[in-house]
Amino acid sequence: MKCADDMKTFQAALMADRVYDFLAGLDDTYDKVRSDILRSDKVPSIENLFFMVRLEAQRQITMLGSGTKIGEPANTALVSWTTVPCSFAVSSRCLTSAKKDKLKCDHCGEKRHIIDTCWALHGVPDWEKK
Numbered sequence: 001m002k003c004a005d006d007m008k009t010f011q012a013a014l015m016a017d018r019v020y021d022f023l024a025g026l027d028d029t030y031d032k033v034r035s036d037i038l039r040s041d042k043v044p045s046i047e048n049l050f051f052m053v054r055l056e057a058q059r060q061i062t063m064l065g066s067g068t069k070i071g072e073p074a075n076t077a078l079v080s081w082t083t084v085p086c087s088f089a090v091s092s093r094c095l096t097s098a099k100k101d102k103l104k105c106d107h108c109g110e111k112r113h114i115i116d117t118c119w120a121l122h123g124v125p126d127w128e129k130k
Contacts, residue, residue: 016043023049030056 023034033056037044044052100112108120115121119128 015046018046019043019049022046026053029060032056 019037023037026034030053033053037049037052103114104111105113105118106115107118110118110120113119119125
């Protein structure tokens, strides 16, 4: 059973490399998150890592405000999101009509929404069924 142990060790090393590559790609606004993660004893999963960075980005938007945009050079860790007009949620429902016209879903290719609010992917929301 040495091969199975070797495979687990290899997969753990591969996941750690992915985490370190992701951390290396973060810009300076995420230095605190990066240092907190590197200081921890256990390497988090890539999903948990992304969650921590996303949480920090949302905290910065909420606390600093001032029309911060995700996806622009200052926040390159989070990809392809438009201006965050609402304080706690990124949703195409929060956008003005002119801004919705610029959106395009990566899943279905339709305009005026993003993948996070795509009904083809997530189903029709309860508020629309009524």
